[in-house]
Amino acid sequence: MSPILEKLAPPKNAIIKAVGNHWVTLVAPIIFFLFTWGICIMLFVLSRDIYETDYLMSLGIFVVTSWVLVIANHIFFIFMFKWIQSLLLITSKDVIDFDVIPLVRYDVGIIGFYGIQEMEEQIHGFLGKILNYGDIYMHVVWHPTVREFKYVPDPVGFISLVETLKKKMDIEKDSK
Amino acid sequence: MPLWVFLGFIIQTILSLMIMIWVEVDVSHIVESQKQYVGEENIRFVTPFSLQLFRLLYLLVVILFPWLMLLIFNSFPQ
Numbered sequence: 487m488s489p490i491l492e493k494l495a496p497p498k499n500a501i502i503k504a505v506g507n508h509w510v511t512l513v514a515p516i517i518f519f520l521f522t523w524g525i526c527i528m529l530f531v532l533s534r535d536i537y538e539t540d541y542l543m544s545l546g547i548f549v550v551t552s553w554v555l556v557i558a559n560h561i562f563f564i565f566m567f568k569w570i571q572s573l574l575l576i577t578s579k580d581v582i583d584f585d586v587i588p589l590v591r592y593d594v595g596i597i598g599f600y601g602i603q604e605m606e607e608q609i610h611g612f613l614g615k616i617l618n619y620g621d622i623y624m625h626v627v628w629h630p631t632v633r634e635f636k637y638v639p640d641p642v643g644f645i646s647l648v649e650t651l652k653k654k655m656d657i658e659k660d661s662k
Numbered sequence: 663m664p665l666w667v668f669l670g671f672i673i674q675t676i677l678s679l680m681i682m683i684w685v686e687v688d689v690s691h692i693v694e695s696q697k698q699y700v701g702e703e704n705i706r707f708v709t710p711f712s713l714q715l716f717r718l719l720y721l722l723v724v725i726l727f728p729w730l731m732l733l734i735f736n737s738f739p740q
Contacts, residue, residue, distance in 0.1 A: 498701030563720040
């Protein structure tokens with residue numbers, strides 16, 4: 487932050503809770519990663535087997551496979567960083583939404599409690615019920631579209647907390 | 663090892679390192695930007711232990727992977 491902004495900036499709101507995406511979103515990248523490694527190991531074994539009979543083919547398989555693995559490694563780690571860095575932060579006055587993918591996306595949304603008109607949660611599917619995750623939709627004043635947060639762990643708890651903080655803020659505002 | 667395989671291997675390693683540095687720089691930028699929203703006192707929310715661990719793992723995988731490939735290649739019968 488620039489020194490001028492640092493001087494002007496009011497103190498930050500206290501963070502009540504940080505909510506990341508549910509771990510279930512990691513299942514697909516992990517399966518993709520393990521599957522790619524599995525296939526590539528099989529191809530390595532194949533290239534080793536044909537090394538003496540078809541030297542060029544063996545080298546070709548080895549080179550292509552190593553390129554595929556390099557790309558798979560990078561994709562896997564980018565997904566891990568996305569999972570760790572995408573956050574919903576509930577502060578005492580607003581909800582800050584970080585939706586990021588390294589090299590690809592950086593979206594930040596600050597939704598003040600005063601602007602939240604309505605919230606709804608949707609828990610769909612067997613896994614969603616068992617593992618307790620779902621989607622949250624926020625209707626925000628003057629915002630043309632509905633804000634959507636996917637794969638939020640414990641969406642009921644999230645909405646209850648935001649509702650409680652919103653009510654608390656309203657009471658404090660009325661008492662002034 | 664034929665020369666073309668060796669050259670391809672070197673290019674692959676350099677490219678991989680470049681991508682790793684690029685991603686790492688972007689991850690640092692994201693953390694810095696997130697810090698501005700949450701403040702210095704709440705840094706732990708945007709730089710959790712898991713982030714530091716995966717940054718280290720990423721570095722290790724990118725550095726060790728070419729050597730693993732070389733090891734596999736050299737284990738082939740000559």
